[in-house]
Amino acid sequence: YxxxxxxxxxxxxxxxxxxxxxxxxxxxxxxxxxxxxxxxxxxxxxxxxxxxxxxxxxLAQSDELKSALLAAVSHDLRTPLASIKASATSLLDDSVEWDAETREDFLTAIDEETDRLTLMVGNLLDLSRIEGGALRPQKDWYDVDELIEDVRSRTAGRTAGHPVEIAIEPDLPLLRFDYVEIAQVLLNLIENAAKYTPSGTRITIGGRRLPAAIELFVQDEGPGIAKEHQLRLFEKFYRAPSGSAASGTGIGLAISKGLVEAHGGRITLDSAPGEGTMFRFTLPLPVDGKGHESMVTAGLAPGHASEGEAS
Ligand SMILES: Nc1ncnc2c1ncn2[C@@H]1O[C@H](COP(=O)(O)OP(=O)(O)OP(=O)(O)O)[C@@H](O)[C@H]1O
Ligand SMILES: [Mg+2]
Incomplete structure (x- = not known):
């Protein structure tokens, strides 16, 4: 021995x-x-x-993540909260007779800031799910046109000041994806397109069919992003030094990448200084290439497709 x-x-x-x-x-x-x-x-x-x-x-990494998250939470969540609180307090104040227009302004502020908070909280939750490897898309069949229309109307406030154009190729097939998660990706991209570009510049949201996927894109006519920053944009907490003082946490794109990849897709960008930016991502079509039609013939109606199948 x-x-x-x-x-x-x-x-x-x-x-x-x-x-x-x-x-x-x-x-x-x-x-x-x-x-x-x-x-x-x-x-x-x-x-x-x-x-x-x-x-x-x-451990050090998750510690770093936690303190960065805390900093982000305290800084970025307080602003919309303060604005919602101020509007609500004003509306509740009996000693003041607000005219209809002012009331409308307060309500709009509450509505928009709540959307902002929802997006941020959604991002934070998704980040912890992505980091913990616990992201499981709840997929179902959806119409891309409806998704874009929905996201378009939910971002009307944030894109005010920009002409918004919708460019969806006709007759796109239904697709299987997690509605909340893919909407979140679009919301992040549209918010960036509105936030980092001068007002008055056009934002185009669209979709088109590729051989094996549907591609969705958000294009802007803003300042563009220099090559050296492009690769790092998808890292969490990375923010390119930009002329605009727009606030943000630097997690929107990192999360979008995680969400798209959890769907088997890819997210990329085309951008050059002075030439605007186009972010695009793919959602793979079902392998048989026929999309939803084949599910109908198999006896599965939209919205009732079997869950839990390998994705
Ligand atoms: N359309 C765009 N035009 C120019 N720069 C952009 C655009 N989209 C993103 N960026 C740059 O990429 C960086 C990362 O974007 P990301 O959405 O991940 O974070 P953020 O917008 O700073 O914060 P948030 O977590 O609130 O989204 C931004 O800080 C900005 O510098
Ligand atoms: Mg962002």
């Missing part, structure tokens, strides 16, 4: 049994085995150390 001794403890014991008829072990056998055991101990120790290092790197 030979103990496998590491620097800190005994990791195990090596039991050596001689083959029948070979007699007892000699001193040189023992020497050889001791060397072998020392090597094994060293390898074990090295494995343990590198595992420890990886573990503490993960």
């Amino acid at each position: 030979l103990p496998i001794k590491t620097a800190s403890n005994v990791a195990g014991v090596l039991e050596v049994i001689g083959r029948p008829g070979t007699g007892p072990f000699h001193a040189e056998d023992e020497q050889l085995l001791t060397t072998f055991v020392d090597q094994a101990a060293l390898a074990l120790e090295r494995a343990r150390l590198s595992e420890e290092a990886a573990q503490s790197a993960i």
